[in-house]
Amino acid sequence: MNASVAIQVLPDVQGDEELIRVVDEVIDYIKSTGLNCYVGPFETAIEGDYDELMDIVKECQHIAIRAGAPSVAAYVKVTYKPEGDVLTIEKKVTKHHE
């Protein structure tokens, strides 16, 4: 596992319910990739191979548009270490949720 990313997708839609509906479609897509992910209140973290993760990040905005948003903003964090491993999601959060 050479990379992890975190993405917040902000569809430009009216009202909290519609916002949640579109964001949930994006999260469903992320989960459908089968990669290990972690849904937080502002962003969803995903870990895996760098190139695959960046393709997923790109697709997230297409998903939001197809779900009905006329435009979309996104905020993305990336960590990439080709040789060796990045810190895993589990190592970062598990102890804090016990």
Added chain:
Amino acid sequence: MNASVAIQVLPDVQGDEELIRVVDEVIDYIKSTGLNCYVGPFETAIEGDYDELMDIVKECQHIAIRAGAPSVAAYVKVTYKPEGDVLTIEKKVTKHHE
């Protein structure tokens, strides 16, 4: 509850162990505020009163420095809605962790 923030603190230290040690001190401080918070792999979300949250955000970097980091970077997201409520952490993430 008129605001929520998410903060990632990146102390400039050597090695994953030292990084985790300093970040854990920051997370301990955030938890010590008694506010509702949510630790994720890249950032910790906190919800409460806007002014109080921003004071906590400011203090986080002081904590990292006092924990031994010579310098620190931080990435902060803010949502603030003086009248009415922002979406709660619980509403945003609970269903995704069932």
Added chain:
Amino acid sequence: MNASVAIQVLPDVQGDEELIRVVDEVIDYIKSTGLNCYVGPFETAIEGDYDELMDIVKECQHIAIRAGAPSVAAYVKVTYKPEGDVLTIEKKVTKHHE
């Protein structure tokens, strides 16, 4: 100069014109502080003393609300190095604009 920050303020208003009007009020406020700043397409960078900068960051959202936004989001980057200096805005960008 021990710190620099960059802030993007996103007022929740309708239409590009209203968005620009509110963001311009925030930028005017930042300029009024007299600190060295740099307005970019997504964010405005400011350099100075850490505590003062964080107070300015906090005030930016109040400015957006007072300018008429019912709610506001913000994305903030922070670099803080109590001893020694952070890289200046000038050192970072001047050569790229020649």
Added chain:
Amino acid sequence: MNASVAIQVLPDVQGDEELIRVVDEVIDYIKSTGLNCYVGPFETAIEGDYDELMDIVKECQHIAIRAGAPSVAAYVKVTYKPEGDVLTIEKKVTKHHE
């Protein structure tokens, strides 16, 4: 022009000089794409076609690694509006630099 992005690349290298050297290689790459871009103190904004921009964002981290960084972090902002136009860099910043 249906999209704009802003990217901050943070190679994990020692010292400000080496940091600037690697970041400059990334900025040179971005400029070599021929797209309109804007170098700021924390991030470089680029505007163009969404899919092309996201491919450039992905490549930036490969550039940093090839330039000698053992690992790299990045912070990316995205605005995408398939129908119609996003706000241009020029519209956003020109008046503030007069």
